[in-house]
Amino acid sequence: MDFSSKLLEQAVDEMSQLPGIGKRTALRLVLHLLKQPEDQTTQLANALQNLRSNIKLCKNCYNISDTELCEICSNSSRISEIVCVVEDIRDVMAIENTGQYRGHYHVLGGKISPMDGIGPSQLNIKPLIEKVKAGKIEEIIFALSSTLEGDTTNFYIFKQLEGTGIKTSTIARGISVGDELEYADEVTLGRSITNRIPFEDSMKE
């Protein structure tokens, strides 16, 4: 693209570094900001800069946090002996939204993915194993997405935990509530039949 303005070109270049934002979209977004009051741009720029400079990772669970210990880890009414292993903060938010979980989390920060050059050492796996070995945890719940990378990561952690005698579980896979059976994929439907639960149990929910 041939810009008449270096300032505009720089802003578009930076904006188009974001994932899924091409040059055209970046130009549209930047032109929008130019039409808005200057305050809006200042607030956006400050919020991003502020976040990047001041954000912390919770020293216990590695979740994104404004403080040394995140709100969940510092909440004494949460059950610290049960730890749900997730990929990132979006998964924490999704599970928190259900209101069904009272334990702690452990945020890995990604999944083992040799294709993307991500090995176990780049993830927060070691501190999890150490927490388990220190005897502070009773149950680990694996809640990574069920992809090749997710399964690999689960299995890697599971092997590392061998001999600790800790209880491990994984979130249930099955047909989504409200979904039609005929549209479900075979793997999910197969698992939901194999892992069927007593009817009385399903009534309790």
Add this chain to the structure above:
Amino acid sequence: MDFSSKLLEQAVDEMSQLPGIGKRTALRLVLHLLKQPEDQTTQLANALQNLRSNIKLCKNCYNISDTELCEICSNSSRISEIVCVVEDIRDVMAIENTGQYRGHYHVLGGKISPMDGIGPSQLNIKPLIEKVKAGKIEEIIFALSSTLEGDTTNFYIFKQLEGTGIKTSTIARGISVGDELEYADEVTLGRSITNRIPFEDSMKE
């Protein structure tokens, strides 16, 4: 969404003010920035802030520019007597990319749209009329998109120019080069037949 971090929440809130960016996309973009080196966020924030604070509109054509007079208006090899009326800088960029136009532009900054509360006074129409009345322009080319708003704006300017005796034209509408006739809409196909040009002329291009 329930964020565990106020900093994160603010960044996502500001990011989701941009058009077409919802809360989920904003979160994805902001988390991406957190995974990148801090420099990237700083550069993005600075580029946006810099653009918003220092950008100018060319005092002749109202195009976005780093200088008082834009590159096109200050280029003495361009024909200042022919002025192409466009909506915004994206149209200028599109026409410049063709390399087929050597005249000046006049950027309106929008189209007359009563539904959005945009009247003639919010657009750069008055300075265009004044330039014409000052006798500096020989031909006006209307190049707004052919929507209801575009046609209204064209017609409004055309009425304002009555009595000045200036030559006005509009860019040709027709079948895109390389397009199949059968997929063209009727209005476009109709216009392209009505406004057919001598075959010899089409050979010159």
